[in-house]
Amino acid sequence: MSLSHITTDLIQHEAVRQALALVQSGSPANITDFPDAAGPALAAALIRDFESSSLVVTTRRDRADYLAIALAEYLGTDYEVGVWHAPDALPYEQLPTDLEAGVRRVQMLHEMRSKDTNRRVWVTSVNGLMQLLTPPATLDEMTLTLRLASRQSVDDLHAWATRAGYETSPVVQEPGTIARRGGIVDVFPPGADYPVRFDFFGDDIESIRRFDPHTQRSIERLNRVTLLPTSELPVWKLPSIADAVSRLDTSTLREEVADDWSRRIDHMREGALGDSIDLFAGYLVPEKTTLFDYLPVETAVILDQPDSIALVAKQIEGQARDLARTFRDSGELPRGLTLPFLPASKVLGALRDVAKVKLGASQADDAVAISAASIVDPPLFSGNMSSLTTTLAEQLAGDWAIALATDQVERLTDIVEEHGVYPRRIKGGPDRPTAPLLPGTVEVQASDIMSGWMWPEGKLAVWSDLEMFGFRKQPRRTGKRTTSERRSFAQSLNPGEYVVHIDHGIARFSGLVRMETQGIEREYLLLEYERGDKLYVPVDQSDRVSRYSGGGLSPALNRLGSGEWVRTKRKVRRAVREMAFELIQLYAYRESGEGITYPPDGRWDQELAESFPYSETIDQAKAIDTVTADMESSKPMDRLVCGDVGFGKTEIAIRAAFKAVNAGRQVAVLVPTTVLALQHFTTFRDRLGAFPVRIEMLSRLRSKKEQEKLLDGLRDGQVDIVIGTHRLVQKDVAFKDLGLAVVDEEQRFGVR
Numbered sequence: 001m002s003l004s005h006i007t008t009d010l011i012q013h014e015a016v017r018q019a020l021a022l023v024q025s026g027s028p029a030n031i032t033d034f035p036d037a038a039g040p041a042l043a044a045a046l047i048r049d050f051e052s053s054s055l056v057v058t059t060r061r062d063r064a065d066y067l068a069i070a071l072a073e074y075l076g077t078d079y080e081v082g083v084w085h086a087p088d089a090l091p092y093e094q095l096p097t098d099l100e101a102g103v104r105r106v107q108m109l110h111e112m113r114s115k116d117t118n119r120r121v122w123v124t125s126v127n128g129l130m131q132l133l134t135p136p137a138t139l140d141e142m143t144l145t146l147r148l149a150s151r152q153s154v155d156d157l158h159a160w161a162t163r164a165g166y167e168t169s170p171v172v173q174e175p176g177t178i179a180r181r182g183g184i185v186d187v188f189p190p191g192a193d194y195p196v197r198f199d200f201f202g203d204d205i206e207s208i209r210r211f212d213p214h215t216q217r218s219i220e221r222l223n224r225v226t227l228l229p230t231s232e233l234p235v236w237k238l239p240s241i242a243d244a245v246s247r248l249d250t251s252t253l254r255e256e257v258a259d260d261w262s263r264r265i266d267h268m269r270e271g272a273l274g275d276s277i278d279l280f281a282g283y284l285v286p287e288k289t290t291l292f293d294y295l296p297v298e299t300a301v302i303l304d305q306p307d308s309i310a311l312v313a314k315q316i317e318g319q320a321r322d323l324a325r326t327f328r329d330s331g332e333l334p335r336g337l338t339l340p341f342l343p344a345s346k347v348l349g350a351l352r353d354v355a356k357v358k359l360g361a362s363q364a365d366d367a368v369a370i371s372a373a374s375i376v377d378p379p380l381f382s383g384n385m386s387s388l389t390t391t392l393a394e395q396l397a398g399d400w401a402i403a404l405a406t407d408q409v410e411r412l413t414d415i416v417e418e419h420g421v422y423p424r425r426i427k428g429g430p431d432r433p434t435a436p437l438l439p440g441t442v443e444v445q446a447s448d449i450m451s452g453w454m455w456p457e458g459k460l461a462v463w464s465d466l467e468m469f470g471f472r473k474q475p476r477r478t479g480k481r482t483t484s485e486r487r488s489f490a491q492s493l494n495p496g497e498y499v500v501h502i503d504h505g506i507a508r509f510s511g512l513v514r515m516e517t518q519g520i521e522r523e524y525l526l527l528e529y530e531r532g533d534k535l536y537v538p539v540d541q542s543d544r545v546s547r548y549s550g551g552g553l554s555p556a557l558n559r560l561g562s563g564e565w566v567r568t569k570r571k572v573r574r575a576v577r578e579m580a581f582e583l584i585q586l587y588a589y590r591e592s593g594e595g596i597t598y599p600p601d602g603r604w605d606q607e608l609a610e611s612f613p614y615s616e617t618i619d620q621a622k623a624i625d626t627v628t629a630d631m632e633s634s635k636p637m638d639r640l641v642c643g644d645v646g647f648g649k650t651e652i653a654i655r656a657a658f659k660a661v662n663a664g665r666q667v668a669v670l671v672p673t674t675v676l677a678l679q680h681f682t683t684f685r686d687r688l689g690a691f692p693v694r695i696e697m698l699s700r701l702r703s704k705k706e707q708e709k710l711l712d713g714l715r716d717g718q719v720d721i722v723i724g725t726h727r728l729v730q731k732d733v734a735f736k737d738l739g740l741a742v743v744d745e746e747q748r749f750g751v752r
Contacts (some may be wrong), residue, residue: 003041003445004076005437006403009460010045015372020049022368023300023356030306030358033373037451039359040067041462042372043302044074046357050300053117057351058304059312060125061085067304068123069448073405075121082108084124084291086131087278091320091340092327094276102165103175105232107191109139112294126313128291129350130341132281134234135289142236146198146205147224153203157185163271165230173213176230186211190228194219233277233284241283242268254331261334282338290342292350301354306361309351313344378452378463382470383690389419392442396421400459401437405447407465408610413444471613490525490539498548498555501527504535505558505565506548512539533560587638595636596739598663601628604691608658611690612651620648627656631740650680653742654687661693661720665739669723672745674699680744681723688721698724698733 010016019029023046031042047054056071058064064083072081087101112122113136134142144160146152158180162168166178172188172195179186188195192210197218199207208222229235246265250258277284303309320341327333358367381388395402404423406412416423424443437443439459452464465471493499493509500506507527514523515536524536525545537545548555558565601609609624616624623641630637643649657667669684671677681697688695696710696719707727713719717736722728 002076003073003403003405003447003449003462004044004078006460006462007041007045007048007074009401009437009458010041010455011049013042013045013372013375013455013458015370015374016042016045018370019046019357022370023050028356028358028367030361030367030369031372032360032362032369033371034360034375035377035453036305036360037377037449037464038372038375038453039304040070040449041074041453042359042375043067043304043357044071046302047071047075047079047121047300051118052298052300053120053122053296054300054302055295056121056123056302056304057129057309057355058123058125059308061088061127063304064123064125064128066450070450071121071123073447073449079119079121081121081123082111084108084122084128086125086128089278090316090323091281092279092324092333094279100175102231103190103228106139106228106230109133109136109232109294110143110191110226110228112296113140117296117299122295124291126309126347127316129347130313130316130344131232131290132285132341133232133289133291133294134229134285135287136294138234139229142229142234144227145224146208146227148205148208148222150205151203152200152205154180154183154185154200157187157198161187161227163236164227165235167230171213187225187227188213189225190230196222196225231277233281235277235284236271237284238268238277238280239271241280244283245280248334248336250334252328252331253334257332279337279340281340288342288346290347292354299354300356301351303351303355303358303361306355306358310344310348313347317341317344374457375453375455378454378461378467380470381468383468385415385419388468389416389421392416392421393419395459395461396440396442398459399439400461401439402442402461402463403437404442404444404468405449405452405462405464406444406468407446407448408469409444409446411606411610412468416442416444469611471611490523490542493525493547499527499545500548501535501537502544502546503565504529504560505568506555507535507557510534528557530557530559535560590636590638593636594634596631596663596665597634598631598659598739600632601659602662604662605655605659608687608691609655611687614648617648619643620652623652624655627652628659631656631659650683651687653744654684656740657684657721657742658688658691658693660740663739665737666714666717666719666735667721667740667742668728668735668738669721669742669744670728671723671725674701674725676744677701677723677725684721684723693720694718695721695723698722698727700725700727 015031015034019031022029034042043056056067058067064085068081068083072079075081084105085101108122142164144157144164146157158168158178161178166176166187169177169179172179172186175188175190175192177188177195183200185198185200186195187198194210195213197207197209197211198205199209208225209218210220210222211218242265245268250261253261324333324337328335355367361367379391381391392402404412404416413423421442424441437460447464449462449464451466452462454461490512495509495511497509498506499509504527507529510526510528512523513526513536523539525539525542527535527537527545529535558568620643627637627639627641630639641649641652653669657669660667669680671680677697677699678701681695684695694713696713698707698710702710710719710722711733714722715734715736727733
């Protein structure tokens with residue numbers, strides 16, 4: 001996906017040319033009076049003319065994420081765009097250390113120091129500039145490069161890894177971990193896709209191999225490897241700051257907190273990483289080093305929404321100081337703790353000194369204000385395709401160059417071609433064109449930008465899904481469960497809560513404890529079983545533990561080693577087999593019958609799918625495809641869709657219901673409560689409002705007269721979809737041609 005050819009034209013805008021001239025003369029510029037959507041495009045146009053790396057500073061994390069996406073599109077593959085994220089927690093919040101996020105930040109710092117930084121762009125929120133970091137020279141000193149056939153003892157490598165913050169583990173599966181077995185050492189370096197295995201013969205490195213941690217198979221042989229510390233803070237200095245931390249005033253701490261604080265200091269003296277090391281950043285980095293110190297000297301700094309940057313920086317500091325005061329007053333923190341971040345005043349002062357361009361500042365100090373009022377918001381079509389194509393044809397006749405940035409390339413192309421406009425279609429990929437758009441041409445471009453803009457004087461426009469269809473997609477988070485999430489689950493458990501271990505059964509959670517085994521200190525979940533039996537589960541294995549979800553009365557605890565849990569699982573397995581046999585018989589009977597065969601998805605089905613305002617998850621898309629295939633089969637469908645709240649089950653039902661209605665059939669949606677009926681009624685109406693579908697609700701919220709009228713509509717086929725409670729299964733309810741029944745939360749009905 002690339003809109004880089006757009007910025008080639010935008011460089012000719014008067015405001016951009018004036019700003020570049022000011023920057024070249026050594027004066028800062030402030031571009032004002034443009035719509036917010038044009039900010040990333042203006043920044044990209046400026047960056048394309050800079051002969052250096054660039055840093056774009058904005059307000060908050062979500063804005064930084066979006067700017068990185070938009071800048072990557074407007075700059076194209078010639079530039080590398082990265083996002084610097086500070087830790088999620090506020091200073092003093094004392095949340096568990098996120099090792100994986102830390103190793104990503106270290107990797108980025110190393111790249112700033114070692115890679116060619118021309119055509120590199122970094123984006124960060126102001127919070128990222130308040131974070132204290134290891135001084136660059138110190139990071140260089142702690143970076144270890146190992147070469148094939150070089151001399152390096154196993155003990156020295158392990159000692160370095162421990163100082164650098166690596167966690168010792170039986171096997172390496174996450175970045176920032178190390179495992180040692182005799183003369184073999186496995187290390188998972190920050191920023192690497194795979195861990196590395198070192199084979200030693202004495203103190204000589206005989207081989208270096210990258211390997212798959214799941215299969216243990218080698219992927220490739222290497223001649224050299226660079227290993228980085230796991231934290232952006234100098235964790236190897238923890239023993240040296242223990243005395244300073246121990247001198248803090250702990251007289252107001254609560255007893256249990258004071259004991260924990262004492263243990264924390266002991267861990268520091270031992271060099272143990274522990275949690276919440278951000279709290280001690282002021283001691284670890286007395287130099288007050290920040291991201292500014294890592295940027296190449298010639299880096300061009302651009303401020304996005306400068307007024308808001310100042311406001312947010314002061315808010316972050318205010319919230320952090322309030323939090324510290326609250327913790328001190330409640331006996332959670334000692335008094336006199338050194339500030340663990342750079343104050344807002346110093347960050348804002350540094351930005352005033354280094355910023356070359358400000359985008360949208362109301363008061364820009366000594367920066368020269370340049371108006372970009374000729375860039376405006378595009379018209380809103382909100383799904384009116386006739387108006388869109390008419391406007392498009394008029395502007396093309398006036399020699400406009402227009403990019404339609406959409407998540408729906410095929411659909412949009414079909415629509416405009418039906419109205420006699422034939423665009424250049426770009427789905428993305430290495431062969432996408434980057435040449436400027438010619439006057440009088442339009443392209444449909446696969447894009448993730450959130451909103452568009454227009455430059456009437458330059459006859460240049462970018463329209464997004466927001467203007468064209470009235471909505472924009474919002475990406476959902478995907479990815480595997482991380483180490484930090486496992487720790488978060490462990491910390492979310494409350495003492496006394498019932499849990500289930502997959503191998504040992506039902507237990508009572510008693511808290512988190514730290515223990516040392518074989519010289520390695522780890523954190524464990526303490527589970528209590530019948531007769532006081534105890535089981536210690538490492539936090540990194542908490543995937544094997546889940547909350548008890550049986551509901552009702554308190555469950556009986558299992559006994560460790562009694563075989564009781566094994567017998568329970570065996571009994572359940574036997575019952576499941578019996579149920580499976582019954583289901584096989586049932587489905588064999590169904591397979592011998594004929595069901596409704598629905599036609600393949602048509603144009604309206606496609607439009608409904610493309611109007612979904614979220615990106616489908618992998619499982620959701622698979623469920624939709626499976627249900628669609630079931631409906632297009634000649635066999636009767638009986639499909640169970642499982643998923644937690646908010647995982648998109650309703651959307652699957654809506655797609656299926658619409659497919660049935662398009663084939664001339666009726667749909668019944670049965671729900672257990674009136675509240676849920678009203679909720680689904682509203683959702684179905686919202687999603688299908690643009691289509692000629694009649695949706696009704698049958699429940700006690702309807703009067704007797706309204707119910708009679710609705711039942712008449714069902715009998716004569718005027719009602720397409722009916723959503724109701726138990727009322728739907730009463731004898732007076734009849735359909736003209738029922739083609740699909742959807743049952744929500746079937747387990748709550750108590751009827752068959």
